[in-house]
Amino acid sequence: xxxxxxxxxxxxxxxxxxxxxxxxxxxxxxxxxxxxxxxxxxxxxxxxxxxxxxxxxxxxxxxxxxxxxxxxxxxxxxxxxxxxxxxxxxxxxxxxxxxxxxxxxxxxxxxxxxxxxxxxxxxxxxxxxxxxxxxxxxxxxxxxxxxxxxxxxxxxxxxxxxxxxxxxxxxxxxxxxxxxxxxxxxxxxxxxxxxxxxxxxxxxxxxxxxxxxxxxxxxxxxxxxxxxxxxxxxxxxxxxxxxxxxxxxxxxxxxxxxxxxxxxxxxxxxxxxxxxxxxxxxxxxxxxxxxxxxxxxxxxxxxxxxxxxxxxxxxxxxxxxxxxxxxxxxxxxxxxxxxxxxxxxxxxxxxxxxxxxxxxxxxxxxxxxxxxxxxxxxxxxxxxxxxxxxxxxxxxxxxxxxxxxxxxxxxxxxxxxxxxxxxxxxxxxxxxxxx
Amino acid sequence: xxxxxxxxxxxxxxxxxxxxxxxxxxxxxxxxxxxxxxxxxxxxxxxxxxxxxxxxxxxxxxxxxxxxxxxxxxxxxxxxxxxxxxxxxxxxxxxxxxxxxxxxxxxxxxxxxxxxxxxxxxxxxxxxxxxxxxxxxxxxxxxxxxxxxxxxxxxxxxxxxxxxxxxxxxxxxxxxxxxxxxxxxxxxxxxxxxxxxxxxxxxxxxxxxxxxxxxxxxxxxxxxxxxxxxxxxxxxxxxxxxxxxxxxxxxxxxxxxxxxxxxxxxxxxxxxxxxxxxxxxxxxxxxxxxxxxxxxxxxxxxxxxxxxxxxxxxxxxxxxxxxxxxxxxxxxxxxxxxxxxxxxxxxxxxxxxxxxxxxxxxxxxxxxxxxxxxxxxxxxxxxxxxxxxxxxxxxxxxxxxxxxxxxxxxxxxxxxxxxxxxxxxxxxxxxxxxx
Numbered sequence: 001x002x003x004x005x006x007x008x009x010x011x012x013x014x015x016x017x018x019x020x021x022x023x024x025x026x027x028x029x030x031x032x033x034x035x036x037x038x039x040x041x042x043x044x045x046x047x048x049x050x051x052x053x054x055x056x057x058x059x060x061x062x063x064x065x066x067x068x069x070x071x072x073x074x075x076x077x078x079x080x081x082x083x084x085x086x087x088x089x090x091x092x093x094x095x096x097x098x099x100x101x102x103x104x105x106x107x108x109x110x111x112x113x114x115x116x117x118x119x120x121x122x123x124x125x126x127x128x129x130x131x132x133x134x135x136x137x138x139x140x141x142x143x144x145x146x147x148x149x150x151x152x153x154x155x156x157x158x159x160x161x162x163x164x165x166x167x168x169x170x171x172x173x174x175x176x177x178x179x180x181x182x183x184x185x186x187x188x189x190x191x192x193x194x195x196x197x198x199x200x201x202x203x204x205x206x207x208x209x210x211x212x213x214x215x216x217x218x219x220x221x222x223x224x225x226x227x228x229x230x231x232x233x234x235x236x237x238x239x240x241x242x243x244x245x246x247x248x249x250x251x252x253x254x255x256x257x258x259x260x261x262x263x264x265x266x267x268x269x270x271x272x273x274x275x276x277x278x279x280x281x282x283x284x285x286x287x288x289x290x291x292x293x294x295x296x297x298x299x300x301x302x303x304x305x306x307x308x309x310x311x312x313x314x315x316x317x318x319x320x321x322x323x324x325x326x327x328x329x330x331x332x333x334x335x336x337x338x339x340x341x342x343x344x345x346x347x348x349x350x351x352x353x354x355x356x357x358x359x360x361x362x363x364x365x366x367x368x369x370x371x372x373x374x375x376x377x378x379x380x381x382x383x384x385x386x387x388x389x390x391x392x393x394x395x396x397x398x399x400x401x402x403x404x405x406x407x408x409x410x411x412x413x414x415x416x417x418x419x420x421x422x423x424x425x426x427x428x429x430x431x432x433x434x435x
Numbered sequence: 436x437x438x439x440x441x442x443x444x445x446x447x448x449x450x451x452x453x454x455x456x457x458x459x460x461x462x463x464x465x466x467x468x469x470x471x472x473x474x475x476x477x478x479x480x481x482x483x484x485x486x487x488x489x490x491x492x493x494x495x496x497x498x499x500x501x502x503x504x505x506x507x508x509x510x511x512x513x514x515x516x517x518x519x520x521x522x523x524x525x526x527x528x529x530x531x532x533x534x535x536x537x538x539x540x541x542x543x544x545x546x547x548x549x550x551x552x553x554x555x556x557x558x559x560x561x562x563x564x565x566x567x568x569x570x571x572x573x574x575x576x577x578x579x580x581x582x583x584x585x586x587x588x589x590x591x592x593x594x595x596x597x598x599x600x601x602x603x604x605x606x607x608x609x610x611x612x613x614x615x616x617x618x619x620x621x622x623x624x625x626x627x628x629x630x631x632x633x634x635x636x637x638x639x640x641x642x643x644x645x646x647x648x649x650x651x652x653x654x655x656x657x658x659x660x661x662x663x664x665x666x667x668x669x670x671x672x673x674x675x676x677x678x679x680x681x682x683x684x685x686x687x688x689x690x691x692x693x694x695x696x697x698x699x700x701x702x703x704x705x706x707x708x709x710x711x712x713x714x715x716x717x718x719x720x721x722x723x724x725x726x727x728x729x730x731x732x733x734x735x736x737x738x739x740x741x742x743x744x745x746x747x748x749x750x751x752x753x754x755x756x757x758x759x760x761x762x763x764x765x766x767x768x769x770x771x772x773x774x775x776x777x778x779x780x781x782x783x784x785x786x787x788x789x790x791x792x793x794x795x796x797x798x799x800x801x802x803x804x805x806x807x808x809x810x811x812x813x814x815x816x817x818x819x820x821x822x823x824x825x826x827x828x829x830x831x832x833x834x835x836x837x838x839x840x841x842x843x844x845x846x847x848x849x850x851x852x853x854x855x856x857x858x859x860x861x862x863x864x865x866x867x868x869x870x
Contacts, residue, residue, distance in 0.1 A: 084849050087842035094839070098552060101542060109536075116786070117533060117800050122779050124813050138850050171849055207812045226668065229813030233661065251861055258854040293853045336830065343826070344557050351551070351830035356858035359831060362843040365552050366827035377642045378559050378664030380825040390815040391778070392801035395771065395786035396794060404529070407522035408797040414519050414606055415573050418728045419693040420793035426686050427789060 002306030098365030162188020437741030597623020
């Protein structure tokens, strides 16, 4: 049974706070093992990568087979059925169209003193995208990571994906091809992250690493952060649905299960002022859990973390949702635009009953890499900005230096940074001498 | 003596690579101590913060004296000389005017299928700014961190600043007042970071923590990352100056020293095609180092990390600068705009001989919190974006769901995520039933 609360309950606040604090992730401490793997790859390069791949993925590689050849990729993607190819291409096109609009603008202006000020965006030169092997090897995630990088203008984009026993998902290779990935390495785990960050004779280092992975990959990303940029460390998925009497309880039930089926640590929450709807959604979930393919995973998630809250009204639901700051927020209500305006913290909002969250996982256009574990309070989903950086520009005229230089000198002195002050003073003296 | 290289030297590449790899920071391993402090603050709240402040800062506090009162702040800032107050106000005004232009736009559009797509930016609700005590207690950094937060719309903005033995820099309090900070706590170190991240009875938790600090503060920020957002972990400062024959060797020398005086681990580099200029800058630095107040720090930095490279031409200097990806890049050349266009990786560019880097530290307008240690390859200086997050929006119409829903269903099936597919299928069936 999920957690079932009413905001009018006397103990609501303490129970809600307890649910907010539930520790859903049990990350094993692999940090020492990962540190050793990274050291090994830094010291021995390809040889270490090849040995570790033999050990963990039961796959014997040589430097010249670390990457898929063009012919191998062609052969694999030829096996993809036409319907799936077309679906991937539609998804790629829509993701690209959305992300192109995220490209930020450069700026340059002259202020009243005559100083030119501004900034310029430039892409990261090279990016590496980690793609898990096995069950979590999602071609949609390849598109969601690779397309923003290409839109940003990243010159060199590579994928690292373990192929345990040599098995590869042809859809992953097709997604990489469609997205414009330059090279796909048959390497996974901490050894892949180390090779991407530090480089080997065969694998050139990159400047930024993104993409999901297991505990080893996450720990390795944390360790190489600083040497390269990384994206967020993703936790288990979440969905919060705010529904009113106009919502379809069957649809709401399936939507909640669509996140619960990801992971037994995923969390699905329903907030509604309609107690009757709440009961019908719970009943529908119980029914669906009898036949769902991933019923063990989804059932465990719903039992341990599933939460239903009957609220006084929609405004209260919006306030509680902000305290959760959910990764995915569905608004299955009569006026979703009005309700969305009351939301401050959410990774992605899906407005109205015709917008199941799963649309956003594949073909909606927005990115599906989103902040989890309440981090939407302070962070955003993946975007082209993750593959760009900004250089600020400043160019003083003689007039502007004369106008603002003395203040800089004063502040430098107050901070006991003499050379800072002198660097301004030397120019001010030269200006005065020419007068 | 600094490193002195010519790009025509036979061993240039290996020497340059060695300089790029110089480990300048010797961070002590304080992680275990920091973990214990954070645990203590989480368990015992104010009591732990007060004990740790007595221990590390020799200052006895009570819960009601953790924060400065308004009267205490007024009394302190009344001591600031008028010239310094005016300089801080000018700096604040210019920083605000620059950062206001960084505010990103929301977007909402309707795609050809009838789907509404877009995104919305919202501010972080509460932010905490760490300000070091003692020598590195820079009022300019208070402005550089606090103003972008206020421009972004952060509702609650607090400062934590240690006051060893009760000593406080009145300019720090004045900068906080000018920038609109709500509260200043007399707390520093890992205990301040823990209190800001987890909250105590007196110190409310924040969502984002920014600002520089010592090894304890840096380790604590790394540890609380995920619970709250943090800014970058800043390393020692860097300046790279590209100069041609039009540059003034005295000015270039002082500019290089203005970063060297920050820290003996700071790095100053000069790249010039003019061997004569190089020699004159080196001589001028030697001379200035005889009298500079911080000559021990600046001298150690210049001796250990200072680097002069005579290049074939300016284009080669630009390419080498990109390999350094310097925090601060000065272009003391005849045509700085043309040269800037060749640069891809730098935190901030200062164009032309009238723009000493120190202008950017105080009154230029752009932020002085910039990526160090070659991280300008993948990251940017502090901006209003650090205090905002983006929520993506998607709203399907019946028509758009009919158009793209089947592709989502196909991809969900290919990833073995049945409920994902069913959530789309249930709606498509309803659509078909109404036809």
